[in-house]
Structure formats: C-alpha cells, structure tokens
Amino acid sequence: xxxxxxxxxxxxxxxxxxxxxxxxxxxxxxxxxxxxxxxxxxxxxxxxxxxxxxxxxxxxxxxxxxxxxxxxxxxxxxxxxxxxxxxxxxxxxxxxxxxxxxxxxxxxxxxxxxxxxxxxxxxxxxxxxxxxxxxxxxxxxxxxxxxxxxxxxxxxxxxxxxxxxxxxxxxxxxxxxxxxxxxxxxxxxxxxxxxxxxxxxxxxxxxxxxxxxxxxxxxxxxxxxxxxxxxxxxxxxxxxxxxxxxxxxxxxxxxxxxxxxxxxxxxxxxxxxxxxxxxxxxxxxxxxxxxxxxxxxxxxxxxxxxxxxxxxxxxxxxxxxxxxxxxxxxxxxxxxxxxxxxxxxxxxxxxxxxxxxxxxxxxxxxxxxxxxxxxxxxxxxxxxx
Amino acid sequence: xxxxxxxxxxxxxxxxxxxxxxxxxxxxxxxxxxxxxxxxxxxxxxxxxxxxxxxxxxxxxxxxxxxxxxxxxxxxxxxxxxxxxxxxxxxxxxxxxxxxxxxxxxxxxxxxxxxxxxxxxxxxxxxxxxxxxxxxxxxxxxxxxxxxxxxxxxxxxxxxxxxxxxxxxxxxxxxxxxxx
Numbered sequence: 414x415x416x417x418x419x420x421x422x423x424x425x426x427x428x429x430x431x432x433x434x435x436x437x438x439x440x441x442x443x444x445x446x447x448x449x450x451x452x453x454x455x456x457x458x459x460x461x462x463x464x465x466x467x468x469x470x471x472x473x474x475x476x477x478x479x480x481x482x483x484x485x486x487x488x489x490x491x492x493x494x495x496x497x498x499x500x501x502x503x504x505x506x507x508x509x510x511x512x513x514x515x516x517x518x519x520x521x522x523x524x525x526x527x528x529x530x531x532x533x534x535x536x537x538x539x540x541x542x543x544x545x546x547x548x549x550x551x552x553x554x555x556x557x558x559x560x561x562x563x564x565x566x567x568x569x570x571x572x573x574x575x576x577x578x579x580x581x582x583x584x585x586x587x588x589x590x591x592x593x594x595x596x597x598x599x600x601x602x603x604x605x606x607x608x609x610x611x612x613x614x615x616x617x618x619x620x621x622x623x624x625x626x627x628x629x630x631x632x633x634x635x636x637x638x639x640x641x642x643x644x645x646x647x648x649x650x651x652x653x654x655x656x657x658x659x660x661x662x663x664x665x666x667x668x669x670x671x672x673x674x675x676x677x678x679x680x681x682x683x684x685x686x687x688x689x690x691x692x693x694x695x696x697x698x699x700x701x702x703x704x705x706x707x708x709x710x711x712x713x714x715x716x717x718x719x720x721x722x723x724x725x726x727x728x729x730x731x732x733x734x735x736x737x738x739x740x741x742x743x744x745x746x747x748x749x750x751x752x753x754x755x756x757x758x759x760x761x762x763x764x765x766x767x768x769x770x771x772x773x774x775x776x777x778x779x780x781x782x783x784x785x786x787x788x789x790x791x792x793x794x795x796x797x798x
Numbered sequence: 799x800x801x802x803x804x805x806x807x808x809x810x811x812x813x814x815x816x817x818x819x820x821x822x823x824x825x826x827x828x829x830x831x832x833x834x835x836x837x838x839x840x841x842x843x844x845x846x847x848x849x850x851x852x853x854x855x856x857x858x859x860x861x862x863x864x865x866x867x868x869x870x871x872x873x874x875x876x877x878x879x880x881x882x883x884x885x886x887x888x889x890x891x892x893x894x895x896x897x898x899x900x901x902x903x904x905x906x907x908x909x910x911x912x913x914x915x916x917x918x919x920x921x922x923x924x925x926x927x928x929x930x931x932x933x934x935x936x937x938x939x940x941x942x943x944x945x946x947x948x949x950x951x952x953x954x955x956x957x958x959x960x961x962x963x964x965x966x967x968x969x970x971x972x973x974x975x976x977x978x
Binding site: 693695696697698699700702703704770771772773774775 | 817820821822823824827830831834841842843844845846847848849852853858872874875
C-alpha cells in the first residue's frame with residue numbers, strides 16, 4: 414500500500430469519534446471481520462486501534478478509493494460540519510423525458526469532469542489560447558511541451574487524467590448519491606484532504622455542494638453535473654446552510670408534511686391556552702386576546718410544525734435615505750447607503766417564529782424574514798425600486 | 799378606562815394586586831411565579847400586561863403597584879414602556895410605580911444604555927431596580943422585594959405608606975445603588 418494512502422486512512426480514522434467508530438467502520442464494510450473481533454476490546458485506546466486498522470489496511474492493500482469511501486461515510490455522519498450550497502438545474506423546454514440510469518450518470522459525470530478539468534488546466538480561462546500576451550503564451554506552450562514530451566499524446570492524456578481528479582461515489586438514503594471529488598493538477602496528485610462533496614438526488618433539479626476554497630472548480634463541477642444529469646443550465650441559489658437535511662426539506666417542500674397529523678384536531682384556542690396549563694389562578698393575563706392574535710398570526714405564517722434548521726440569513730441593503738423631516742447630510746447623498754444585516758442563530762427559523770410570541774417583535778413579522786423557506790433563499794440583496 | 803387611576807375602586811379584603819408591564823411575557827411569568835411562592839399574609843394577585851392601556855371590558859381589582867419591566871437588550875421594550883406610561887394617572891407616581899431593568903449583567907447584549915432608564919425613572923420620580931431576571935436566585939430575591947413593596951403600597955403594613963416608602967427609597971441620589 415502506498416504511503417500516502419496509509420496516511421490518508423490513518424487521518425480519516427483518527428477523525429472519527431470513538432463512540433461512532435464501530436458504526437462508521439461497519440458502514441464502510443471493508444473490514445467487517447476485524448470489527449467483530451474489535452468490539453470485545455472497545456475499552457482499548459483509540460491510537461492503538463487506529464494503528465491496528467492501518468496495518469490491516471496495508472495487509473489488504475487498500476486503495477485511495479477505499480479510503481475515500483470511508484471519508485464519504487464519515488462526512489455523511491458529520492454533514493453539519495460543512496456548509497452546503499444549493500444549485501438548481503433547469504431543462505430547456507421540449508426536451509424529451511429521459512430515464513435516469515445511475516450507472517450511466519456516474520460514469521459520464523466522471524468522464525465529463527475529467528475532460529473539463531483537463532481543458533481548464535490546458536487553457537485556463539484567464540489566459541485563453543488566443544490571448545496575445547507574451548508571458549501567458551509562454552506559459553501555455555510550456556505546459557503543452559511538458560505533456561508532449563512524455564511520449565505519445567493519447568497516452569499522456571490518460572496519465573494526465575488520472576492525476577487530475579479522483580471521484581468517489583456512494584449511494585445513500587432516498588436514492589441520493591454522494592460524490593466526493595479530490596482535486597489535483599496535472600503536476601500533482603489529487604489533494605485528498607480538501608475534497609468537495611456533492612449530494613445529488615436523481616431525477617430532481619437540485620444538487621447540494623459543500624463550499625470549498627477552490628472557487629474555480631465549482632463551474633466545472635456544475636458543468637459535469639448538468640450534462641451527466643441531462644439538464645441544460647445550472648444556477649447557484651442564494652441558499653446556504655450547515656444543515657443539509659433542512660436545505661433538502663425546504664427545497665423539496667417536505668418540511669410541512671407533519672402539518673396534517675400534528676395537533677390538527679385541537680382548535681387554536683385550546684392549544685394556546687394549553688401553554689399556561691399549570692398557571693396559578695392568581696396570575697391574570699391582561700392581553701389575552703392580543704396574545705391569541707399574535708399566536709394565530711405566527712401559526713399562519715410559520716405553521717405549527719417544527720421549522721427546518723438554518724443558521725443564518727443575510728441581507729445586503731443598497732438604499733437611499735428617505736426622510737421628510739431631516740433633510741440633512743444623508744438625504745443629499747447621491748450614493749446609495751450600503752449595509753449588511755446578518756441574522757444568526759442555532760435555529761434561525763425557530764427563533765424568528767418565537768420572536769412575536771415572546772414579545773420581542775411585533776406580529777406579523779416583515780415578509781423579508783418570513784419568506785425564507787418559501788423563496789428558498791437566505792442571502793438577499795435589497796435595492797431601491 | 800383609558801387612564802389607570804389608583805383610587806378608582808375600593809380595595810378588596812386583604813388583597814394586594816400588582817401589575818407587571820413588559821413586552822417579554824416569559825420573564826414576567828417567571829417573576830410572577832416567584833412572587834406567588836413568597837410567604838405573604840396578604841392575598842396576592844399578579845396581573846401581567848404587554849402594554850397599557852389595559853382592555854376596558856373586564857373588571858379587575860384595584861391595582862396597588864405597577865412595575866414596568868425594561869429589558870436592556872431590547873429598544874422595543876423601552877419604547878413600549880414609554881408609550882404605556884402615558885396611560886397612567888399622575889396619582890400613581892406617588893409611590894405606586896416602580897421600574898425594573900433586567901439584562902444589565904450581559905453588557906455586550908445591551909442596546910439600551912443604563913443611563914436612559916435611570917433618566918426615565920428620575921423623570922417619573924419613581925424607584926428603579928436592577929435585576930437579571932434570567933438568573934433564578936436574583937429573580938427570587940427581587941420577587942421577595944416586590945412583595946414587600948406591594949404590601950406597603952396596598953396599605954397592609956401598619957405605619958408605612960406608599961409615599962413614605964418612595965421617600966425612603968429615593969433617599970439615595972443614585973438609584974442604581976438600589977440594585978441587587
């Protein structure tokens with residue numbers, strides 16, 4: 414086994430908390446037999462366990478793809494450690510209905526991504542081949558020369574491709590496919606420690622991509638995803654969260670499915686009173702009617718099901734100062750006022766929902782705050798009309 | 799009954815009624831619970847209101863003490879109190895009104911300066927108490943204190959009147975020294 418693979422396996426296993434070790438390793442399946450033996454000595458220290466596992470991986474000649482699979486499983490368990498972006502794909506009207514074939518999707522995704530990446534590295538967007546700047550021209554020809562000097566062109570291409578990127582797939586719950594992409598260049602092996610994850614639900618126009626610093630690779634990824642899933646365009650939505658499942662629920666409108674079953678029979682009056690059921694009769698609420706109104710409005714806007722989890726919403730404002738009273742320095746400004754408002758909370762929608770009932774804000778709340786699940790966005794730009 | 803007057807009604811037998819006004823219902827509720835747990839010879843009644851004026855279509859006992867709760871973390875809560883104060887008869891300010899500022903413990907969260915509430919209390923010649931209602935032990939001792947004030951204001955403590963109490967509490971120049 415390659416030394417780098419051993420290191421990769423070791424680091425991945427070390428990331429896993431001891432409590433989840435068995436579940437994750439069993440899901441991995443690569444060393445099921447060893448696991449059974451291990452469970453008896455679970456009190457053992459993690460380091461020695463990792464050491465033994467790495468040795469066994471070496472014995473069994475684990476490959477990068479095996480280790481990558483383990484990394485996917487780990488990420489599936491710890492999906493909230495990443496920030497996920499939502500991408501929406503569209504088809505051109507009149508396109509014929511295709512049957513989705515997972516096998517075909519996987520192979521074409523991989524192929525297209527490799528080809529796109531190869532082209533992008535041969536002809537970087539910044540220094541396109543027709544550019545007449547001398548230095549960039551030099552750069553390109555030098556790179557081409559490296560490739561050509563290695564022998565027959567075709568042979569080199571395949572070598573380059575192997576170097577460029579490593580793609581691993583894993584089928585997950587609800588038909589979803591998890592794709593892990595480790596990026597490399599034509600000179601360097603793919604960096605296994607900064608991968609990008611894509612979660613795609615077949616036959617839907619949505620994909621979830623983990624944010625990474627490699628901004629330049631996202632368009633290529635989008636391209637591969639669009640073509641492989643037989644769509645025509647891909648757009649990044651202004652919608653981002655750590656909670657993949659919540660994003661999914663909002664995008665697929667699954668979050669209000671509990672609506673019918675949850676408390677549907679008890680009338681509103683009873684439920685709002687039920688909150689104070691253990692209340693002392695000596696405490697008298699003067700604004701009972703107002704409280705009920707607030708409760709009702711909140712329920713109309715948010716529903717009475719648990720809200721999906723988002724942790725921030727951001728509003729970029731670009732507006733003119735408007736006031737009839739003080740025509741001061743602000744009113745005479747020609748430039749718009751720019752400011753950024755960010756709301757953050759461990760559970761933003763639930764927090765917004767409880768603002769009015771807690772008496773912190775007036776009901777109803779501004780539609781800008783309540784439209785997040787409906788509009789499927791939490792990054793807004795507000796401009797003057 | 800748009801304006802709340804202290805002498806509109808006759809007092810109930812051995813009853814002392816306090817009105818807590820503040821936007822944050824949960825805090826008021828907790829404070830009310832703590833007050834009712836206090837050992838007290840009078841029958842306590844706690845009315846909770848988000849704002850004044852109170853709805854006029856119900857009968858309620860005579861109110862002996864009004865406490866306006868300002869959460870220093872929320873400007874909205876201060877505005878609400880300022881608005882509500884306009885619906886209180888001047889006679890109430892002869893010792894039957896108190897201000898309670900909560901949330902001063904977490905300075906970084908404050909959006910209302912302490913001096914603002916200080917000035918407000920001074921303008922209305924009423925005592926200002928500081929207490930972090932979110933801390934259980936603080937809330938309990940504040941409840942204890944309010945119950946004593948309420949008993950005085952309801953006239954259940956022989957020899958001390960509300961006005962008397964006001965002059966006692968206002969004796970220190972700086973009301974913030976009154977805090978816990």
